[in-house]
Structure formats: structure tokens, C-alpha cells
Amino acid sequence: MRISRAAVGDGALAAALVLFGIVGSLLVSGLPHASARIDWLAIGLVEVAAVALAVRRRWPLQVLVVVAACTSVYLAIGYAYGPILVSFTFAVYAAARHAPASRSAVYALAVLPPLLFHLFVRPTVFGVLYGVVPVCAWIVVPYSLGFALRTRREAADRARAETIRTSVDEERLRVAQEVHDIVGHGLAAIKMQADIALHVLDRKPDQAAPALEAISRTSGDALDELRTTLAVVRRAEQAERTPVPGLGRLDELRQRMAESGVYVRLLVTGRPPRHALPVAVDLTGYRVVQESLTNVLRHSGAVEATVNIAYEDRCVLIVVSNPVRTPPAEGAGSGIAGMRRRVMDLGGEFTAGPLPKDGFEVRARLPLGALGASGGRT
Numbered sequence: 001m002r003i004s005r006a007a008v009g010d011g012a013l014a015a016a017l018v019l020f021g022i023v024g025s026l027l028v029s030g031l032p033h034a035s036a037r038i039d040w041l042a043i044g045l046v047e048v049a050a051v052a053l054a055v056r057r058r059w060p061l062q063v064l065v066v067v068a069a070c071t072s073v074y075l076a077i078g079y080a081y082g083p084i085l086v087s088f089t090f091a092v093y094a095a096a097r098h099a100p101a102s103r104s105a106v107y108a109l110a111v112l113p114p115l116l117f118h119l120f121v122r123p124t125v126f127g128v129l130y131g132v133v134p135v136c137a138w139i140v141v142p143y144s145l146g147f148a149l150r151t152r153r154e155a156a157d158r159a160r161a162e163t164i165r166t167s168v169d170e171e172r173l174r175v176a177q178e179v180h181d182i183v184g185h186g187l188a189a190i191k192m193q194a195d196i197a198l199h200v201l202d203r204k205p206d207q208a209a210p211a212l213e214a215i216s217r218t219s220g221d222a223l224d225e226l227r228t229t230l231a232v233v234r235r236a237e238q239a240e241r242t243p244v245p246g247l248g249r250l251d252e253l254r255q256r257m258a259e260s261g262v263y264v265r266l267l268v269t270g271r272p273p274r275h276a277l278p279v280a281v282d283l284t285g286y287r288v289v290q291e292s293l294t295n296v297l298r299h300s301g302a303v304e305a306t307v308n309i310a311y312e313d314r315c316v317l318i319v320v321s322n323p324v325r326t327p328p329a330e331g332a333g334s335g336i337a338g339m340r341r342r343v344m345d346l347g348g349e350f351t352a353g354p355l356p357k358d359g360f361e362v363r364a365r366l367p368l369g370a371l372g373a374s375g376g377r378t
Contacts, residue, residue, distance in 0.1 A: 006057060007057075010055070010056060011054045013054075014050055014052075014053045017049075017050035017053060017086065017090070018046075018047050018050040020050075020086070021046035021047065021049070021050050021082075021084060022043055022046065022047070025038050025043060025046050025079075025080075025083055025084070026038055038079060038082075041077070042079045045070040045071075045073060045074045046070075046074070046083060046084045046087070048066070049067045049084050049087040049088065049091075052066045052070075053067070053094070056094035056098070057098050060094045060095045060098040060104070061095055061103060061104065063091050063095075064095040064104075064107050064108070064111065065107070066091075067087055067088050067090075067091035068115065069114070070084065070087075071087070071088045071115065072115055072117060075117075075118035076118045076121060078118075092108060092139050092142040092143050092146070093142035093145060093146040095107055096108070096142070096143045096144075096146025096150060097147075097149055097150050098146075098150070101150070104143070104146075104147075108139050108143050115135050115138070116132060210259075214256075214259035214260070245283060245286040245287070246277065246279075246286050247277065247285045247286055247289075247309060247316070248282075249286065250266055250286070250307065253286075253290060253293065257296075261303060262293070262297060263303060263304045263305075264293065264304070264306070264307055265304070265307070266307050267306065267309070268308075268311075269311070270311030270312060271311055272311050273311070277316070277368070280346060281366045281367075284343060284348075284366060285309075285316055285366055287339070288318050288342065288362065289307055291335040291338065293305060293307075293320065296322045300323070300324045302322045302323045302324065304322065304323070305320060305322035306319075306320070306321050307319070307320050308320075308321075315348070316365070316366045317363070317364075318362075318364045318366070319363050320361070320362045321355065321360065321362075322360055323359050324354070324358050324360050336362075339352070339364065343364045343365075343366065346366055346367065347367050348364060348365050348366045349365040350363070350364050
């Protein structure tokens with residue numbers, strides 16, 4: 001059985017207090033205020049109180065009761081104040097540090113009367129009233145310290161739990177956005193191709209075959225991307241079967257759009273970075289283009305669009321524009337919010353809106369420098 005570091009530390013503390021208790025008790029045995037000289041009973045009480053602290057983390061309240069009982073008997077007999085009080089303060093601290101406050105406070109108050117008992121049967125030279133103050137301090141001071149540290153630890157635990165919960169929520173949102181982009185684009189393309197097939201099926205059945213083949217390819221590509229995304233979430237080896245989408249795969253996207261009836265003109269200017277783009281930037285750029293073209297299929301009624309990719313010194317500028325032949329329906333283009341969130345998460349700039357002459361433009365600027373070293377967040 002593996003022993004934790006905390007258990008080893010508690011055992012070492014108990015052993016040190018046993019040694020300190022024996023030596024220290026013998027040294028104080030001759031003090032004038034003592035009514036009884038240190039004997040084997042006193043040493044036994046000191047040792048029991050010290051040894052009990054070895055399990056103070058596991059049973060803090062029970063340890064407090066045991067140590068308080070030993071200390072009360074020790075003081076009632078009339079032995080001199082000594083190292084047993086150190087063990088007692090450790091026990092009070094442990095109760096406040098490791099037990100719920102609602103219970104530890106009750107136990108701390110419950111052990112006070114037995115400790116005060118010796119003041120009435122064997123008054124100190126300062127009298128009963130003045131003797132109450134230090135006895136109360138033996139409880140108040142270590143309890144306050146333990147309670148403060150416990151409160152601090154609980155606050156840190158809550159903050160850590162909140163951080164984890166936020167991270168999980170962000171990951172869920174990211175996966176939901178990925179699924180939205182993949183499925184949304186695939187379904188939009190499939191619907192367009194299905195409409196074409198239905199339109200020509202009765203009059204020109206032979207021309208329906210290419211549309212049906214395009215539906216098959218588009219659905220297969222969408223399923224592959226969806227499997228890849230889910231496999232990444234599960235951290236499975238399956239994630240390596242299909243490359244993560246990036247700006248280098250825009251030709252495939254153009255082909256799918258062409259099969260759906262939308263011609264996409266792709267213009268690339270500037271020189272790409274020597275090294276590969278950060279994964280987060282590459283994927284976000286691809287998703288911006290994909291979602292923009294999906295909106296062209298769904299809402300614009302256009303049969304053409306232009307995609308400009310400009311590689312600048314420290315960023316990539318992506319501009320997707322298209323004519324708008326039919327007014328978009330109310331609430332259309334909800335994917336814009338997802339694109340904006342993706343770009344802003346990378347510290348980029350994003351705008352989307354109509355052009356002067358019945359057109360629409362999506363513009364995203366993605367920084368490279370901040371993410372280049374780490375590869376970004378996928």
C-alpha cells in the first residue's frame with residue numbers, strides 16, 4: 001500500500017512532538033506553579049496526545065477529542081504547563097482546517113469547559129479570571145488560523161472547478177460549432193443538388209445521375225469530416241485518417257460548390273509563411289470560407305462567389321463576396337455569429353454586411369504571430 005506524502009508528514013510531526021513532549025515536560029517539571037511533578041502518567045498523556053496527531057487529517061474531530069481529554073486530565077492533576085499544549089493547539093488547528101466549520105466549531109467550544117476545569121480546582125497565581133484568557137487563546141488562535149486556511153483552500157477549489165467547467169463549456173461550444181459548420185455546409189450542398197436532380201428527373205433522367213453522384217460525394221465528405229471531429233474529441237487514433245481542414249483544401253470545397261451550382265473564384269495573393277499555418281488559424285480560415293459559401297447556397301440565390309486569401313506579414317486576410325439575387329429571409333445567416341466568435345477567439349477582426357450594389361461580403365483577418373509558436377487551439 002502506497003503511503004501519501006501528507007501521511008508521512010503527519011507521522012513525522014507526531015514523532016517530533018513525542019520527543020519534544022518528553023524532553024520539554026521534564027524540563028518544566030520543576031516550575032513553581034506546578035502542583036505535581038512530572039511522572040510516568042504525565043509522560044503517557046503527552047505521548048498519547050502527540051501520537052494521535054498522526055491521523056489528524058483523516059479523523060480531525062476525533063483527534064481533537066482525544067488530545068483535549070489528555071490535556072484536560074494533565075492540567076487537572078496539576079502538572080506544569082508544557083509541550084502538551086503544543087499538541088493541543090495542533091489538534092484545534094487540524095479540526096478547523098480539515099473538518100466542516102459547522103462541526104469543528106461545535107467541537108472547539110465543547111472542549112473548552114474541560115480545559116477550564118483546572119483553573120477552579122487549582123487556581124493559577126493570576127487567579128481564575130486571568131487564567132481564562134490564555135486557555136481561550138489556545139483554542140481561538142489555532143482555530144482562526146485553520147479556518148482561514150480552509151476557507152482559502154475552498155475558494156481555490158471553487159475557482160479551479162469553475163475554470164474546468166468553463167473549459168468544458170468552451171470545448172462543447174467548439175465541437176458544436178464544428179458540427180454546425182460541417183453538417184450545415186453538407187446539407188446545404190445536398191439540398192441544392194437534390195433540387196437539381198428532382199428538376200431534371202422527369203424530363204432528362206440521364207442528367208439526374210451527376211447530381212445524385214454529387215450528393216453521394218458531398219454526404220461522404222461531410223461524414224468523414226464529422227467522424228474526424230468526433231474522433232479528435234475522443235482522442236482516438238481515428239482522428240488521423242482525414243487531415244484537419246485548412247486553407248490548403250479550398251479546392252475541394254470549390255469542387256463541391258460547383259457541383260451544387262455555385263461557381264467559386266479563388267484568388268490567393270501574398271506569400272504563405274515558410275512554416276505551416278498554426279492549426280487554429282488554418283482551421284478557422286477554412287471554416288469562415290465554408291460557412292460563408294454555405295450562406296451563399298442558403299440565402300443569396302447567387303450562382304457565383306469570390307474568395308480572396310491574402311497572406312500579409314503577420315496575418316491572413318480572408319474576403320468572401322457574392323451578389324445577392326434574392327433578399328435573405330428574416331433570421332437568415334445565423335452562422336455569422338459563429339464565424340465572428342471563431343475569429344475573435346483568435347484575437348482577429350471580423351465584419352460581415354451588404355455591399356453597395358446588391359452584394360454581400362464577409363471579411364476576416366486572422367493574426368499569425370500570437371499563435372505561431374504553440375500551434376494555437378484546435
